[in-house]
Amino acid sequence: ALSEDFGVHILEIPKFQKDLSALASPLDVWLYFLKCAEFLEAGALPPALSLDLVKKAMKELVMLTTDELQREQYEARLKFHRDELSRIRSAKEEGREEGREEGREEGREEGRKEAQTQSLIETALFLSQVLKRPQRREDLATMPREQLQALTDRLKAELLSPSGRE
Numbered sequence: 682a683l684s685e686d687f688g689v690h691i692l693e694i695p696k697f698q699k700d701l702s703a704l705a706s707p708l709d710v711w712l713y714f715l716k717c718a719e720f721l722e723a724g725a726l727p728p729a730l731s732l733d734l735v736k737k738a739m740k741e742l743v744m745l746t747t748d749e750l751q752r753e754q755y756e757a758r759l760k761f762h763r764d765e766l767s768r769i770r771s772a773k774e775e776g777r778e779e780g781r782e783e784g785r786e787e788g789r790e791e792g793r794k795e796a797q798t799q800s801l802i803e804t805a806l807f808l809s810q811v812l813k814r815p816q817r818r819e820d821l822a823t824m825p826r827e828q829l830q831a832l833t834d835r836l837k838a839e840l841l842s843p844s845g846r847e
Contacts, residue, residue: 704729711735718742794826801829808836 683689697712704710714721714735721727723743726736744755802821809816821829 701727701729707732714738798826798829801826801833805829805833805836808833808840812836812839 692712694712694716697716699709699713701713704713710730710732714730718739721730721739723739726739744752747755802818805821806816806818821832824832
């Protein structure tokens with residue numbers, strides 16, 4: 682070992698003599714792949730070599746060993762696939778941001794409505810006290826907004842009419 686974190690190992694692939702049935706470790710699998718890759722079929726890897734990383738390495742090897750036109754087609758498909766993934770991720774992020782913005786807007790609207798309702802309740806409480814007909818806050822809080830608005834309007838009209846201030 683060169684240091685505690687770094688070491689060098691020399692693997693002599695020609696000396697590797699195990700067959701498929703004798704592969705016992707991931708290192709064995711990789712050494713077998715490196716030694717025998719040219720004899721393997723990409724679409725029919727033996728079960729011992731069916732690891733995802735080995736399959737990916739086989740795809741890359743096939744791409745590197747094909748003729749120029751096939752390599753360009755492969756790279757174009759790969760680029761298209763990556764571009765599509767990027768476009769989808771970008772669209773998802775835009776959708777999330779749009780959703781967050783809509784949620785914030787809905788929250789602001791809900792807050793405005795709640796503030797208007799509280800204002801109507803306070804106005805109705807004040808007017809009912811002035812007219813000496815007190816209301817309970819709990820009762821007003823359970824009323825639909827339209828009914829609360831109608832009550833407030835009626836109390837204002839009574840207060841402003843000459844007969845309402847007697």
